[in-house]
Amino acid sequence: xxxxxxxxxxxxxxxxxxxxxxxxxxxxxxxxxxxxxxxxxxxxxxxxxxxxxxxxxxxxxxxxxxxxxxxxxxxxxxxxxxxxxxxxxxxxxxxxxxxxxxxxxxxxxxxxxxxxxxxxxxxxxxxxxxxxxxxxxxxxxxxxxxxxxxxxxxxxxxxxxxxxxxxxxxxxxxxxxxx
Numbered sequence: 001x002x003x004x005x006x007x008x009x010x011x012x013x014x015x016x017x018x019x020x021x022x023x024x025x026x027x028x029x030x031x032x033x034x035x036x037x038x039x040x041x042x043x044x045x046x047x048x049x050x051x052x053x054x055x056x057x058x059x060x061x062x063x064x065x066x067x068x069x070x071x072x073x074x075x076x077x078x079x080x081x082x083x084x085x086x087x088x089x090x091x092x093x094x095x096x097x098x099x100x101x102x103x104x105x106x107x108x109x110x111x112x113x114x115x116x117x118x119x120x121x122x123x124x125x126x127x128x129x130x131x132x133x134x135x136x137x138x139x140x141x142x143x144x145x146x147x148x149x150x151x152x153x154x155x156x157x158x159x160x161x162x163x164x165x166x167x168x169x170x171x172x173x174x175x176x177x178x179x
Contacts, residue, residue, distance in 0.1 A: 090157020117172035
């Protein structure tokens, strides 16, 4: 006798002991006349609820994680909202524009050093010409600049200097102070 048939027979025996209507359903189940999805005693199998304890715990964990991620993205957007606006060149303040490729490790190092050097010089604006962007690409071509390059402009918008390669923070501070 197979395991399935033994299970049906035990269910039929229990149903006989409990009440007569269940006995009738068990007998038909034992003979193989039951429908798919029904238990051997004739009752319909309840659908599993999507909101069980495990899913509730997952939701409780996922909500704060999503909130933190959303807050971080918003904070980044607010901090870098004006970073790619190159129309400030010649508007009365000196500007340092970095020609930048987001996938370039040296570009990220230059950005880190440039931001550190500009902390003590708030009068100089910092902007990024992203090479992968249409505006940044046209800036790059116009000024014949490759990635890992800083283009320095005075307050009137005149190009003063071009620095190629990663530079030390102290060197950048002295160059920015001369603007």
